[in-house]
Amino acid sequence: MTVLVTGGAGYIGSHMVLALTEAGENVVVIDNLSTGFSSSLPEGVPLFIGDVGDESLVENVIVQHGVESIVHFAGSVVVPESMRDPLAYYRNNTMTTRSLLNTAVKCGVNRFIFSSTAAVYGNPDRTPVSEDAPTRPLSPYGSSKLMTEIMLHDVATAHGMNYVVLRYFNVAGADPQARIGLSTAGATHLLKIAVEAATGQRAKIDVLGTDYPTPDGSCIRDFIHVSDLAQAHRAALAYLRNGGHSTTLNCGYGRGYSVLETIEAVRRVSGRNFAVQYSDRRPGDIMTMIADTRRLRATLDWTPQYEDLSTIATHALAWEEKLARRHAAGALAASA
Numbered sequence: 001m002t003v004l005v006t007g008g009a010g011y012i013g014s015h016m017v018l019a020l021t022e023a024g025e026n027v028v029v030i031d032n033l034s035t036g037f038s039s040s041l042p043e044g045v046p047l048f049i050g051d052v053g054d055e056s057l058v059e060n061v062i063v064q065h066g067v068e069s070i071v072h073f074a075g076s077v078v079v080p081e082s083m084r085d086p087l088a089y090y091r092n093n094t095m096t097t098r099s100l101l102n103t104a105v106k107c108g109v110n111r112f113i114f115s116s117t118a119a120v121y122g123n124p125d126r127t128p129v130s131e132d133a134p135t136r137p138l139s140p141y142g143s144s145k146l147m148t149e150i151m152l153h154d155v156a157t158a159h160g161m162n163y164v165v166l167r168y169f170n171v172a173g174a175d176p177q178a179r180i181g182l183s184t185a186g187a188t189h190l191l192k193i194a195v196e197a198a199t200g201q202r203a204k205i206d207v208l209g210t211d212y213p214t215p216d217g218s219c220i221r222d223f224i225h226v227s228d229l230a231q232a233h234r235a236a237l238a239y240l241r242n243g244g245h246s247t248t249l250n251c252g253y254g255r256g257y258s259v260l261e262t263i264e265a266v267r268r269v270s271g272r273n274f275a276v277q278y279s280d281r282r283p284g285d286i287m288t289m290i291a292d293t294r295r296l297r298a299t300l301d302w303t304p305q306y307e308d309l310s311t312i313a314t315h316a317l318a319w320e321e322k323l324a325r326r327h328a329a330g331a332l333a334a335s336a
Contacts, residue, residue, distance in 0.1 A: 002026040003237065004067040004109075006052040006100065007074030008045075009036030011182045012115065012171055015230040016071060017041055018180060023234065028065045030058065031074065035184045053096035058103040069111040069240070070104055071233055072097065078188050079119065079139045079284045086140035093144035098151060105159045111240045112152065112163040113233055118222075118250065118289050120146040120167060127256070128222075128292035131167070131248050139284035149248070162246050164236040169222040169252035169291045171229055173312040174319035181226075181319030190221070190259060191313060194266040195320040197274040205274065207259055209281035212288075218259035220288040222252035225306035225315070235300035247299060252291030253307050265313045 003020055007013040008029030013036065020027045021042045028046045031038075038047055046065065050057045052074045061067065075093040076082065082089040097114075104112060119142030120135045137143045149165050156163050172191040174181030182192050196202045210217040232251055257265070267273060296302065306312060 001068045002028055002065045004061060004065070004070045005029050006070065006072045007031055007036065009033060009038055009040050009047065010073060011184065012226055012229060013073035014040035014180050015175060015226045016073070016233050017045060018175065019227070019230040019234050021045060026065070028061055028067065030061060037183055040180045040183070051096065053099040055099050055103045058100060059107060062103065062107045062109060067107070067109055069113070069237060070100070070109055071113045071237070072100060073115045075115070077117075077141065079141050080188065080282060082139050082141035082144070083284050089140045089144045090147070093141075094147045094151070097148045101152065101155045105155065105161070110159075110161045111237070112156070112161055113236050113240070114148065114152055114163060114165045116145045116149055116165050116167045116248075117142060118167050118169045118252070118291065119286070120149065121286075121289070123286055124289070127288050127290040128254055129250070129290065130292040131250055131295055138286060141284075153246070156246055162240050162244065164240060164244075164246070165248040166232060166236060166251050167248065168229065169224055169250065169289060171226050172223045173225040173227065173306065173315040175227060176306070176315055178315070178318045178322050181316070181323070183323060190262055191223070191266065191316045192320075194263055195270070195313070195317045198266050198270040198272045198317060199320050199324050201320075201324060203275060204277050205263060206277050206279050207263070208279050208285065210278050211281070214258060214288060216258050216260045219285060220256040220258050220290065221262070222254065222256050222290045223262075223309060223312055224252050225304070225312050228304040228306055231305075232296070232300060232302050235302040239300055244299070247295075249296040249299060250291040250293055251296060252293055253304060254291050254293045256288065256290040257309050262309065262313075265309045266317065269310055269313045270317055
């Protein structure tokens with residue numbers, strides 16, 4: 001049995017591929033490498049460079065490798081970018097997944113795990129937010145993911161497919177052994193920006209909005225370590241293989257940290273100070289987002305290992321320092 005991981009060379013996808021291969025699974029990856037890196041994949045994992053909306057490519061991969069399950073990460077994930085270019089998000093996230101599902105149905109693949117987002121909730125009426133909360137996305141990014149969830153539900157009902165939708169809260173950190181992490185240039189993840197500032201790669205970090213009705217005026221987020229998230233995907237796959245019914249699950253820890261608390265955590269673990277600049281709110285941002293994780297913990301055989309902001313920040317920092325050394329070595333070689 002083989003698992004197809006779309007977007008498997010990206011940040012979260014590569015951690016999933018690593019977790020699967022370490023568990024002895026057969027894995028194949030499709031990634032267009034627009035934000036991913038082939039170097040993030042374990043040795044020997046087949047990589048097909050292309051678009052998961054290319055039905056001919058996907059069908060050939062499924063048939064050639066005996067794919068029995070799909071874990072779908074490929075897509076666009078930057079909220080501000082989606083506000084500027086919504087059609088790109090409806091193409092990359094919704095239309096591409098439509099093509100992927102069409103191929104899965106054609107080839108008889110009946111297990112599907114989908115990478116969704118807490119952005120589907122918009123500003124929730126109460127927190128922690130449960131999976132049954134109203135879905136009112138504030139950005140095309142959130143809307144494109146919600147449209148895909150609806151489409152997946154309808155396809156599964158019509159064709160006997162079973163799925164797990166995992167709604168991520170704020171994914172952060174890196175592999176604890178610093179083998180892989182978030183490498184994308186210009187990434188907008190808060191912890192990524194903070195560790196770039198701590199390693200001198202950024203002159204400052206911008207805090208976008210300090211007038212929210214929260215304890216310190218900044219937004220509050222529920223961070224989940226990327227390796228714990230990968231293990232949640234593995235648990236979701238086991239759940240489906242054991243006959244589990246289709247379900248939607250929040251992926252977080254159920255604990256919120258403000259933007260300012262997160263910056264202080266990076267300062268603390270790095271032992272370095274860096275400049276902070278305060279700016280206006282950003283369109284599409286959500287004030288407070290904390291997961292109700294009771295359904296996740298009750299449904300999946302999953303126990304998080306890195307449920308602590310300092311640990312997440314430490315791993316993110318170690319990866320960023322490794323990247324900085326790599327970049328410095330490359331610059332030195334280029335100038336020689």
